[in-house]
Amino acid sequence: xxxxxxxxxxxxxxxxxxxxxxxxxxxxxxxxxxxxxxxxxxxxxxxxxxxxxxxxxxxxxxxxxxxxxxxxxxxxxxxxxxxxxxxxxxxxxxxxxxxxxxxxxxxxxxxxxxxxxxxxxxxxxxxxxxxxxxxxxxxxxxxxxxxxxxxxxxxxxxxxxxxxxxxxxxxxxxxxxxxxxxxxxxxxxxxxxxxxxxxxxxxxxxxxxxxxxxxxxxxxxxxxxxxxxxxxxxxxxxxxxxxxxxxxxxxxxxxxxxxxxxxxx
Numbered sequence: 513x514x515x516x517x518x519x520x521x522x523x524x525x526x527x528x529x530x531x532x533x534x535x536x537x538x539x540x541x542x543x544x545x546x547x548x549x550x551x552x553x554x555x556x557x558x559x560x561x562x563x564x565x566x567x568x569x570x571x572x573x574x575x576x577x578x579x580x581x582x583x584x585x586x587x588x589x590x591x592x593x594x595x596x597x598x599x600x601x602x603x604x605x606x607x608x609x610x611x612x613x614x615x616x617x618x619x620x621x622x623x624x625x626x627x628x629x630x631x632x633x634x635x636x637x638x639x640x641x642x643x644x645x646x647x648x649x650x651x652x653x654x655x656x657x658x659x660x661x662x663x664x665x666x667x668x669x670x671x672x673x674x675x676x677x678x679x680x681x682x683x684x685x686x687x688x689x690x691x692x693x694x695x696x697x698x699x700x701x702x703x704x705x706x707x708x709x710x711x712x713x714x715x716x717x718x719x720x721x722x723x724x725x726x727x728x729x730x731x732x733x734x735x736x737x738x739x740x741x742x743x744x745x746x747x748x749x750x751x752x753x754x755x756x757x758x759x760x761x762x763x764x765x766x767x768x769x770x771x772x773x774x775x776x777x
Contacts, residue, residue, distance in 0.1 A: 516659055543561055569590060570611060572607050582599040582600055584599065596628075598632050601634060641653055647776045648757070649757025650751075652763065656764075658686040682711060682772060684711040684764070687722070689723040691713065695732065707738065708733055708735045710738065713725055714768060716767070
């Protein structure tokens, strides 16, 4: 529950208000207790919390990176060990995603062994750190990330899984208003990449007077190795000349940047 959708919510307070209203109408309320939203807004007794902090009802403990490049962890409830989980989707953020799914399953009567098996066999979904093949020996990854914290999660996951090569992020900003509202965060969220390729924005329903363009973001990005491309074809041509075996190419964004993966393949 982070600052986003500025075309609908004028500020974070309005976004929090919307979630408050949603929870008021919900019969089952499950929240990550580690978040600013929970700490600032939720003092009610009917909320079930999960997270890494031991103050939560359900806690992910003993989190370790497994040989398959994904995480394993234990789940406890009120301090009592329930089970061990082994994931087959990468990224530390998926520990919390898996824990939230487990909690809802547990609270609605699902058998624990079924939940453990379901999480172990889950292989992910389209455009969420989706490995899409190879391009001149570089691994292609497609991800819907279009918010700075989503980009940070994708880059962190790539850093864990890229043993020797570089990480090249191709990002297409989605809407002018989001780019403007989160401009400083976008400028800094690519610090973990070896190179950033900014592609012309996907405007969706907006016009430039709603905020900032991809070219403006390019000027502000705090990574010395950066490139701006007006089209996906230009980005593909640049990558063809610059990738090397062992690199990881992250194709990030919610617009038509996903077509770049097909173009590269």
